[in-house]
Structure formats: C-alpha cells, structure tokens
Amino acid sequence: MTLRISNLGKHYGEAPVFENVTLDVQSGEFVAIVGESGVGKSTLLNCMAGLDSWDQGTVTHDGTDIGALDGEACALWRRKHVGFVFQAFHVLPHLDVAQNVSLPLMLLGQKKDDGRVAHMLDAVGLPGMGARLPQTLSGGQLQRVAIARALVHRPALLLADEPTGNLDPTTAAKVMELLIGQTREHGASLVLVTHSESAAARADRLLHLTAAGIRA
Numbered sequence: 747m748t749l750r751i752s753n754l755g756k757h758y759g760e761a762p763v764f765e766n767v768t769l770d771v772q773s774g775e776f777v778a779i780v781g782e783s784g785v786g787k788s789t790l791l792n793c794m795a796g797l798d799s800w801d802q803g804t805v806t807h808d809g810t811d812i813g814a815l816d817g818e819a820c821a822l823w824r825r826k827h828v829g830f831v832f833q834a835f836h837v838l839p840h841l842d843v844a845q846n847v848s849l850p851l852m853l854l855g856q857k858k859d860d861g862r863v864a865h866m867l868d869a870v871g872l873p874g875m876g877a878r879l880p881q882t883l884s885g886g887q888l889q890r891v892a893i894a895r896a897l898v899h900r901p902a903l904l905l906a907d908e909p910t911g912n913l914d915p916t917t918a919a920k921v922m923e924l925l926i927g928q929t930r931e932h933g934a935s936l937v938l939v940t941h942s943e944s945a946a947a948r949a950d951r952l953l954h955l956t957a958a959g960i961r962a
C-alpha cells in the first residue's frame with residue numbers, strides 16, 4: 747500500500763497554491779509535513795484523500811488512480827481505506843461521541859461494535875464519554891473524538907491535519923503513539939501536518955511544503 751503523489755499542482759485562478767509536489771509514502775511509513783500558514787498543507791492532504799481537485803499531476807494509492815475515480819467511487823475508496831483527522835475536527839453535532847466514532851464502521855456496513863468504540867475512546871483518553879454530545883466537549887476532547895473516528899476502522903492511509911494542535915504535551919504524546927501504532931503495527935501510511943516539533947521529530951521523514959514544491 748503505497749501513496750504516490752506525482753508532480754501535483756493546484757491553483758486558484760491564476761494563483762498557484764503549490765506546484766511540483768512529488769512524494770511517495772510507503773506502508774508502515776510516517777511522513778510529517780511542515781510549512782507556513784496558508785502554504786497549502788490542508789489542501790494537499792485533501793487532495794491525497796480525493797476531497798479536493800488538482801490541476802496537474804496524479805495521486806495513486808496502492809495502484810488506484812484517485813483522480814480518475816468519479817465522486818461515488820472516490821467516496822467508496824475513501825470509506826474503505828482512509829482515516830482523516832480534519833484540522834477543524836468535523837465531529838457531527840447531532841450525533842453523540844460513540845456514534846461519531848462508530849460512523850466509519852457503520853458506513854462500511856460492519857456490525858455495531860460497542861467494544862471497539864469503547865476501546866478507541868479509552869485509547870484517546872475519553873473513557874465513558876460515548877453518550878456525550880459534541881457541544882458538551884472541550885476543543886481538545888473534540889479533537890480526540892476526531893482521532894478515534896479516524897482510527898476505528900484501521901485505515902491503510904491515515905491523514906492527520908494538526909491532530910495535536912489543541913492538546914497538552916502528555917495527551918499529545920499519547921495520541922501520537924496511537925497514530926504511530928496504527929502505522930507500525932498495521933502497516934498504514936501516515937501523513938501528518940503539524941507545527942509541533944515533538945510530533946515532527948517522531949516521523950521517518952520531515953518535509954517542508956513551499957509554493958515551489960516539497961523538500962526535505
């Protein structure tokens with residue numbers, strides 16, 4: 747399972763967001779991406795998940811050409827293979843915490859697995875909080891719900907946008923262990939966008955995104 751990004755370029759009108767982004771991420775590999783605010787890190791992660799379009803280049807995952815999929819096929823691919831921790835969490839407000847975390851399993855048509863959901867909530871330090879509504883949680887707690895949701899179906903491609911941005915150092919370290927565990931033990935490919943030096947220091951490779959491309 748290799749994520750392969752080749753010569754990717756994206757523009758808004760005349761203005762390029764990024765160009766010439768070439769990057770391979772192997773199964774079991776953890777790549778961290780840093781870069782200034784507004785340089786296109788979230789946009790690049792969205793492209794990796796087929797959640798945004800691009801103007802040049804290709805994104806393939808395990809041989810699947812993501813840009814060639816239509817909307818529905820892309821949604822099905824994403825459902826099966828991708829875990830995404832969004833910068834703004836996108837925890838659904840009308841579902842409780844346990845329902846949010848079990849969403850990927852539900853979409854995959856898997857049997858309700860309360861044990862697995864409870865295990866994930868324990869793992870992110872939210873034991874017993876499954877029945878709470880998102881509006882009753884702190885920012886860091888919401889972020890951890892988003893992380894549990896991204897991991898619950900053991901995705902092969904794990905894309906995390908500032909997943910420790912709202913967490914204290916101890917909780918952040920715990921969450922990093924979880925993301926890295928999915929990578930090392932289950933052979934996921936982890937791409938993590940971060941401003942955290944300690945999170946980036948754990949990566950196999952640290953890459954800098956600039957308007958001109960991506961480099962070590």
Ligand SMILES: Nc1ncnc2c1ncn2[C@@H]1O[C@H](COP(=O)(O)OP(=O)(O)OP(=O)(O)O)[C@@H](O)[C@H]1O
Pocket residue numbers: 758763781782783784785786787788789790833
């Ligand atoms: N729909 C849009 N139309 C025009 N420009 C956009 C649009 N969406 C995003 N941009 C611009 O694209 C650039 C990249 O945004 P992106 O969110 O990817 O940056 P980022 O590197 O994730 O920043 P941050 O570190 O602040 O999260 C920004 O300059 C943003 O203003």
Ligand SMILES: [Mg+2]
Pocket residue numbers: 787788789833907
């Ligand atoms: Mg961003």
